[in-house]
Amino acid sequence: TVHAAREDDVVLPRYGALGPHPRGGDVALMAADHASLDKTAVAALEALEALVDLAAQGAAEDALRAALIDHMPALLRVRSVLEHHSLREGRFMYPTLDAALSEADKDSILRILAG
Numbered sequence: 001t002v003h004a005a006r007e008d009d010v011v012l013p014r015y016g017a018l019g020p021h022p023r024g025g026d027v028a029l030m031a032a033d034h035a036s037l038d039k040t041a042v043a044a045l046e047a048l049e050a051l052v053d054l055a056a057q058g059a060a061e062d063a064l065r066a067a068l069i070d071h072m073p074a075l076l077r078v079r080s081v082l083e084h085h086s087l088r089e090g091r092f093m094y095p096t097l098d099a100a101l102s103e104a105d106k107d108s109i110l111r112i113l114a115g
Contacts, residue, residue, distance in 0.1 A: 025092030
């Protein structure tokens with residue numbers, strides 16, 4: 001995502017420079033989370049597109065329900081990965097940055113993340 005790319009380019013280098021980081025808060029894990037989020041978001045989008053296509057083709061309600069159940073793991077996986085990643089950021093990265101950076105630096109990061 002654009003947000004993850006901005007974090008990779010701007011936030012993670014600043015966070016990395018403040019290391020070493022505790023177990024679970026390593027920069028490589030944050031970046032791996034972003035890669036996982038990208039993959040799971042693509043899978044969820046593909047699942048949604050398949051459901052929309054099936055509905056557009058006039059599939060019966062039972063077929064739509066069955067397809068939804070089949071695609072549910074992809075839809076739920078993106079939520080799980082996002083929640084896990086958000087917890088990691090909230091526990092490690094953002095408190096570390098908040099304690100170490102000036103208000104001007106924090107404002108600059110927020111502006112960049114907001115686009």
